[in-house]
Amino acid sequence: MEIEETPVLDNHLHLDPVQGRNTEAAEEFADHGGTHLLVLNKPSWHLVEAATDEGTFREAFDLTVEAVADATDVLPGRAWPVLGVHPALISRLVDEGYTPEEARDIMQAGLDVAAEYVTDGPALAIKSGRPHYDVDDDVWAASNEVMRHGFALAADGEFAIQLHTEGGEDFEAVAQWAEAEGLDRRQVVKHYSGGRLRGPTKSVLADKDEIETAIEEDDPFFLETDYIDDPERPGAVLGPKTVPRRVRWLLENGQDDAVRTACVETPKAVYGIDTEATLAD
Template sequence: MDIDETPVLDNHLHLDPVQGRNTEAVAEFADHGGTHLLVLNKPSWHLVEAATDEGTFREVFDLTVGAVADATEVLPGRAWPVLGVHPALVSKLVEDGYSPGEARDIMQRGLDVASEYVRDGPALAIKSGRPHYDVDDAVWDASNEVMCHAFELAAEGDFAVQLHTEGGEEFEDVAEWAEERGMDRRQVVKHYSGGRLQGPTKSVLADKDELLVAIEDGEPFLMETDYIDDPERPGAVLGPKTVPRRVRWLLQEGEESAVRTAHVETPREVYGIDTEATLDR
């Protein structure tokens, strides 16, 4: 199989329509064989300011929805927005004088707004999680309450949640929290995952070694770059060419089945999207 015969989806990439490369990065992805993108809004303070109200969340989400529409114009497939609240917002708010409980309430309202964008059409899923760095117990508890609120919204609306969390392989408790609130654990996606993961669906950073681990593990997985579209950090975390390059490599290694898992079957199971039907080369 050649790369031109398969969809190529980057499951977690950022675009910055304010000061980033934006559509130029999308064109680079497409030029190397990429076809589909899930575009996550950048943290609110990177685009506008640290969000404290519904209006700021909507401004950030609208910027990303517009960037996704522009991206779709240059892709042979299409892009979808994934909108939500970066878990580090809790620290920004606490530093600005809000209590952890007040920060929780602001962030949960942001997720309410994000879920409206899914229900009303432009967005595919929402994003939540908890800090990937050490915080005190009150902030940790508030963050888990925010994440569980995301699960409640996703269960009610029947859509997926991408998670930004600390590293590790054991997230069975998180998957159980989602199930307790009515979600299918397959629709809980841990972004920036390694090749092994217990609990949610893994979105594997497109590192060759981790991809081989994921294939050996035999569980459904997605691929991502977590490209952040920051002109001061070009190529961070991975550049937009990376997923297409890894797909070419996997095909050269005879891993056609793994490519289909990551770019056709798992996207369909997790998000309900058809990357083949939406592909027009």
Template sequence: MLDDHLHLDRAGKGIEAVKDFVRSGGTHLLVCNKPSWHLDVEPETGADFRPVFETTRSLVAEASEVLPGRAWPVLGVHPALISRLIDDRGLAVSEARDLMMAGIDVAGELAASGDAVAIKSGRPHYDVEPAVWDASNAVLKHALEVAADADVAVQLHTEETEDLTAVADWATDRGLEPKRVVKHYSSGRLTGVTPSVMSQQSYLEKAVAAGEPFLMETDYVDDPDRPGMVMGPKTVPRRVNWLLEQGHEEAVERAHVETPRSVYGIDTRATLDRD
């Protein structure tokens, strides 16, 4: 059982959250770095993102010691950073764009070395000025190009939508298969790229009915001030058991074996400790 997108934080439950996941039947994790400002990092250069990425890589290594399978890192720059850089720090739109691209470049270097299976990027899920929207899309396109060069996937944080065919076209233009672009926080039905479905029963029912590749996630935040946000680490295993009870064995195989292999190149069977 793979949770496709969650966060870990030593200031939160950290590895105890992983143990909760395992006790519920979970086996594999994709751990996405927290937004840089959550770790008190206010970057001035691309290199300033490196401690954020290294913190995630360290937590992934610790999680893999606990899991019956293993964990993998997803590294990148949260799209909401553009608003913090412009509104809070007074950067020009072009300066914010370039700084975020530089952070993506560092994530790409790590991914190219085998230290991440996906790049994190996206665009704001809230209303922004047209210039900020355009700059955010430029960052997103850059992430697609970096991922293609590193031969890894991309996880996107975007507005709520069921149609990302334009993004799929951007990926194709940059040499990245659209199936290797994942929309984090999907509601179950999506055209263009691969949905990572929030593990609510109604969303999962839509994903199963579509019969298309999908992943399952919680977006667990691991924030001591917001325990259980967005969903707790036990959720994916519980929802998998519910799907199996409903007779959806093929959908579970698709979400936890076939799609992870196709999107990320990871083998959730071969990496499972069967002792």
């Protein structure tokens, strides 16, 4: 199979309509064979300011929704927004004098707004998680409460949730928390994952070794770059051309089934999207 014959999905990429390349990055993705993007809003303080109220969350979300619409115009397929609250917000709020409990309430309110954007139409899923760095026990506890609130929202609205968390391979407990809230663990997506993961669905950073591990594990997976669209860090984390290049590499090595898993079957199972039909359109 040739790359022109398949959808090519990057499951986690950022576009910055304020100071980044924005649509130009989506064009670069498309020029190298990419067709579909899931675009995560950048942390509110990168677009507007550290959110402390519903209005600021909406402002950041609206900027991302507009960026996604512009990206869709240049893609052979389309882009979808995934909106939520970056878990590092809790540290910013605590540093500004909020208690962990007050920060938790602000972040849960932000997730409530993100869930509205899914149920009302423009967004596909929400994002939550917990800090990937060491924090005090009370901040950790509050962060887990924020994440579990996200699980409850996703279960109630019957949509998926992407997680930004610490590294590691064993997130079985997190998947069980999601199930306790009524959410299918397949609809919990661990962003920035390695090729081996227990619990949620893995979104594998597009490193060749990790992709090979994911194929060996034979579980559903996505590919992602976590491109951050920061002009001061132009290739971080991976550039927008990376997933198309990895898909081409997989096809050249006879891994057609792996490409179908990452770009067609897992998106359909987790998000309910049809990357083939939207490519045909």
